[in-house]
Amino acid sequence: MPESPPQSLNPGAPALRRRRLRAVFAADVANFGGMVSIEETRTLDSVWFVRRVATEELATHGGWLFGLPGDGIFALFESTVDAVRCALQIQARLRDQPKVHALKLRIGVHLGEVLFQDELPFGETLVIASRLESLAEPGGILVSAAVLDAVASHIAAIFSESGVPRLKHSARRIETFTVSPPPPPGARPAGGVLDRTVGPGPAIPRPPPASRLPPTPDADEIATSPPAYPLAIEPRAKDVAAPAMEAGPAVAPARGGGIDDASLRRLALLLTTHLGPMARVLVRRKAMENPDAAKLIMTLAKEIPTKADQQVFIADARASLAGVRQV
Structure with missing residues (x-):
C-alpha cells in the first residue's frame, strides 16, 4: 500500500514530513541503451516482460512500487527480509526465461531512514540504493552491510564481501555484499556465508x-x-x-x-x-x-x-x- 502522510488540521498547510525505516529496492537493465540501439523492438518487449515479473514479485513480497523511470524499478519494503527474498526470486525467474537471456537486471538494496512528503519518498537512502544497483553485476544483487545485519539470520543465501566502494557524489563509505542463492543440499559454498535459517521450506544441511x-x-x-x-x-x-x-x-x-x-x-x-x-x-x-x-x-x-x-x-x-x- 502507498505510504499516506497524516492529514494536517489546516487544509491549506503543506503536508507534514515524516521519516520511516525502510528497505529500498532499486533495479535497472544493464546496457539497456546499447541493446536498444541494436534491436529496439525486441529489447523493449523484453523490458516489459521484466517489469511484469518484477511487479508480480513485488506484490507477492509486500513491496510498494513507487517509480518506473525508463528501464528502472524502485520500491520500498517494510521488511528487509522480504526485499532480499524478492530480489532473489526476480533474478531466479529471469534466469529461467531464455527469451530474455541477453537482458540482465542489476539490483541494489539498502536499509535506512526514508523521508516522506506528499506520499513520495525522498532522501539519501534512496540515492545509496541506486548507487548500489549501478555497482551490481548484471544479473546480480548488491546490498549494504545494514541489509546483511538485518537479514543474515533469516535467509538462506550466500553473502560475499564486495568491498567498500566510492559512491558517486557521496562521501559515504558503505561496506557491500553480493547475494546469491544457496547451493544445492549437500554442497558447500566456495566463499562467503551460507545462512542455514530459512522461512518456508527446509533448511540447507551441512555435511557431518x-x-x-x-x-x-x-x-x-x-x-x-x-x-x-x-x-x-x-x-x-x-x-x-x-x-x-x-x-x-x-x-x-x-x-x-x-x-x-x-x-x-x-x-x-x-x-x-x-x-x-x-x-x-x-x-x-x-x-x-x-x-x-x-x-x-x-x-x-x-x-x-x-x-x-x-x-x-x-x-x-x-x-x-x-x-x-x-x-
Missing part, C-alpha cells in the same frame, strides 16, 4: 563434521591448540574498494590489534552463520582482547553453543584466512 574434520577437542584444547597452517587473507576475486584497500597481500593491521580489518570482516561473516548479526560486534570486541588471529578464532569458537558447530567454524575460519602470509 566428522567426514572432514578431526575429533572435536575439549574446551581447553580449543583455547590453546595452534592453527593447522599460517593464517592470512584470501584475495578477493573482485575488489571495488578504494585504492587504500587494494594494496595486495600485505595489508595494514587493524586499529588496536594485529589482525587486519579484512580478516575481521571475514571472521564476522563466518560467525554470523552461527550467532546471527551480533557476530559483527562480537568479533570486533574479542579482537581487542586477542590480537593474534589463531587465538581469536579459538576464542570466538567458544561463543558457539555446540562442539560440532565450533569445529565447523574453526575449519571455515582457517580456510578463509589461508593463502596469503599473515601480516
